Amino acid sequence: MPHIAIPGQTPGIRGLMASKPASGRKLNELAQQLLRGDSPLSVGERELIAAYVSDLNRTRYCTGSHSAAAAHALGGDYELVDAVKKDPATAPIDERTRALLAIAAKVQGDARNVTEQDVAAARAAGADDEAIHDAVLIAAAFCMFNRYVDGLDAILPADPADYDEIGAALVARGYVATRD
Template identity: 75%
Template sequence: MPHIAVPAPVPGIRGLMAAKPASGRRLSELAEQLLRAASPLSVAERELIAAYVSHLNGTPYCTGSHTAAAAHAFGGDYALVQAVQRDPATAPVSERMRALLTIAGKVRGNAREVTEQDVAVARAAGADDEAVHDTVLIAAAFCMFNRYVDGLAAITPQDPETYDGIGATLVADGYLPQSRPASV
């Protein structure tokens, strides 16, 4: 049960954003920009970063939603997303993605631990400055989103099918409220 009154029993961040629509709109716009706008990272890769950071932060709602979104964006490959969450060093991802996940993991913990060497490894694996930038910004933003959801005890469904539906909708429709049904 959320720590604040929400207008309707909508799960996760959507329920919380409904309590403050103006800031909710801005947060939705930020998510849309980070995860859907032009980037050298695919939607699937950006969702994977969001899922990984949310997993590291232990935020069940965001982990479930973005794990499903990443899996749907990767053509239904839940095993890939779960392998990254277990251990990005052994997951079946490109060296570029592995290097970017290392950076994202450091941003999630103590961002000052990201080193020039981490960035050099990402560049050597094919990441450009924009990919590094987008990785850091997605990781930082998802730390904020995770803390928002956890700090206000957002409604967190237990049924994995709920998250599968949320993920499918996010991939199909994006993050702006008018483009999605209110129940998701």
């Protein structure tokens, strides 16, 4: 049961944002920029970072929705997304993504633990400064989004299959509603 009144009983972060539309709009714009704006990281890689950090934070709504979005952006590869959440060190991903996920995990725990060696490993694996920047900012932002969702006890979808629909919509339409 959410800690605040949610208009229309909309699940997840969307419901929370609807309770305060001005800040909700800004948060959606931030998510749009981070996950769909210009970046050397693909949409799938960015959604994977969001899903992984959300899973580390044990935020069910964000883990479910961003895992589905990552899978849709990666050609429907739920097994890959699940493997990353289980253990990025053994998941079938490239070394650049593995190094960026290692940095994201440190940002999730205590960002001060990101070392020059972590950054050097990411660079050696092919990440440039912009990719490293984007991975850190996505991880940090998702810690905030996760705490927002959990701190207000957002409504969870009744059917776990709803996450697939949410993920497909995020990949198709992004985070900022457009007028037709």
